[in-house]
Amino acid sequence: MREWVYINNLKDYVGKTVEIRGWVYNLRSSGKVRFILLRDGTGIVQTVMFSPTKDSPQFKKFDELSLESSVILWGKVKEEKRAPGGVEIDIEDFDIVQISDEYPIQKKEHSIGFLMPLRHLWIRSRKQFAILKLRDILIWKIREFFKKEGFTLVDTPILTPSSCEGTTTLFETEYFDQKAYLSQSGQLYNEANAMAFGKVYCFGPTFRAEKSKTRRHLIEFWMVEPEAAYYEFEDMMKVAENFVEYIIQETIKEGKEYLEILERDLSKLENIKAPFPRIKYTDAFKILKEEGSQTPEGEDFGGTDETIISSKFDKPVFVTHFPAKIKAFYMQPDPENPEYTLSFDLLAPEGYGEVIGGSERIHDYELLVKKLKEHGYSEEDYKWYLDLRKYGSVPHSGFGLGLERTLSWITGIHHIREAIPYPRTLYNLYP
RNA sequence: UCCCCGGUAGCUCAAUCGGCAGAGCGGGUGGCUGUUAACCACUAGGUUGGGGGUUCGAGUCCCUCCCGGGGAGCCA
Structure with a gap:
């Protein structure tokens, strides 16, 4: 079995390229920067990718993602003060395991009867x-x-x-x-x-x-x-x-x-x-x-x-x-x-x-x-x-x-x- | 089992005295080189829980049923 790294151990891998397996916790994009917040059951890490053009293959793949989609991702770990958790991953590539259907739980208040x-x-x-x-x-x-x-x-x-x-x-x-x-x-x-x-x-x-x-x-x-x-x-x-x-x-x-x-x-x-x-x-x-x-x-x-x-x-x-x-x-x-x-x-x-x-x-x-x-x-x-x-x-x-x-x-x-x-x-x- | 509150868009809620059913979020489309539940623009989206009644007219008033929430009793 190929080995991968869990998010709570990432601080031991600063400067190294790692594989992370998890789920999309949140997505953000701003022009030519894209963020995937990935969760794996041990924590949440922000991952980031840049592209000079908005129609790069990676950005196209990003645009397919939805909340809670399952993803295997490779990238280099770095310290980053702007990221929640203090470390961030520069995405080198990622595979989509499954595109999640529209996730019913939003990042806002819900009633208990709904939850x-x-x-x-x-x-x-x-x-x-x-x-x-x-x-x-x-x-x-x-x-x-x-x-x-x-x-x-x-x-x-x-x-x-x-x-x-x-x-x-x-x-x-x-x-x-x-x-x-x-x-x-x-x-x-x-x-x-x-x-x-x-x-x-x-x-x-x-x-x-x-x-x-x-x-x-x-x-x-x-x-x-x-x-x-x-x-x-x-x-x-x-x-x-x-x-x-x-x-x-x-x-x-x-x-x-x-x-x-x-x-x-x-x-x-x-x-x-x-x-x-x-x-x-x-x-x-x-x-x-x-x-x-x-x-x-x-x-x-x-x-x-x-x-x-x-x-x-x-x-x-x-x-x-x-x-x-x-x-x-x-x-x-x-x-x-x-x-x-x-x-x-x-x-x-x-x-x-x-x-x-x-x-x-x-x-x-x-x-x-x-x-x-x-x-x-x-x-x-x-x-x-x-x-x-x-x-x-x-x-x-x-x-x-x-x-x-x-x-x-x-x-x-x-x-x-x-x-x-x-x-x-x-x-x-x-x- | 009893008491109280509620049910309106996918979600959270608004709708004045009974008088055109609305907003934010989410979705879709487009934009943005550092976002933090991002932001900006446009856009689609409704059997107002079911049934009955009053009325020219009901989301709104009355009756009834269903569902949900909060509390009491009982207990860890």
Whole structure:
């Protein structure tokens, strides 16, 4: 295979003739000068050609080009202050691979209703490209953290026989002659895995058939969920804050060039260092009442409530000890007051809301059976899960972090649908 | 599911009290030796989301349906 050079490496080739393979990002011409802005997935470079006559063969070929046409180009790399990016290529020749049809996305504002059905093309745009590059970096940093901390990746199934939390928001599908459900969380399997491997995590897509229609919700989203045996409530909160500090700081370090494209105010992120403030649910409600929230105590917070609480802090804030009746059946009751649980949410600043939900899990067999029944689940369906409390049960804790919410926060974007390549939202299943 | 806003050229939008359907961008043609979402000139481009109603006359008012956007609830 013949070798070619990627645009992000061009500065190493100043003075040399290189081959570039890419797509036309923009075209400009001014009499006897022609510019092709070429993009190749690693960056954009301006290329230029001159001709004393306007009907040279190269100019004729240039005039055939349209936006997003695919092109292989040869030319000499030079430093050029006038060019965006600092280097430019003097075109020696180029081959057209394919002339693009008239490209629907223009270099101007478009409505989201226009762009969403063109998502497969929209991801070529600078901002969308930058967001998805940061997603890649963030995912690697998440894996890196758990690798360093001695957690084992143990994958959990996507097709599952029963629910993890509630049944109203499950996607049901046929599984030969049975019913199966798309996973909402790998947590129950994580608990089994933690009893085998000690410290584990799973990381994959999860599905919630919620009819939610807000900037913080996706139908299909990615969640990373650690779970550790012998880790109690406080231990897991420490993991959570160290984890968040690590993935934020490492991602902004490695993803600087993309955050610049997005014009993200980095000072707000550089401040995200553990430890994070903690506030009990009941105390959070005192704040909410002072601020005039209408949410009745004992209920879960609304999105605006989360924003009120998080605006009191310049770091993410833990809200802890939620009432048992609004939380999942498996959460360990607070020994000081069993109406409450050893649970925690982490609220991100700047209105990005809940990015983590976690808890210590019930490890006592009798108590877990009692809670299962109270929540109306069948003991039969959870037989395997109950086994974990029969064969060497230990205290254990875990949490889940929503990837797209975290990425929205890091990138500073307004709507979560841009934090995943192909968002599944209430009304969007295409493309 | 509920509340609010919207649907006019390929795109983003305008159209005063109900009175000739318009602009910018994009497309096409021509011009320009350093453009930065280039610029200049010319040019083509319309079932005003569908159906019904009121009126001499409806993009505009009324009814209804469809589609989109924003928010709420629920959650990560």
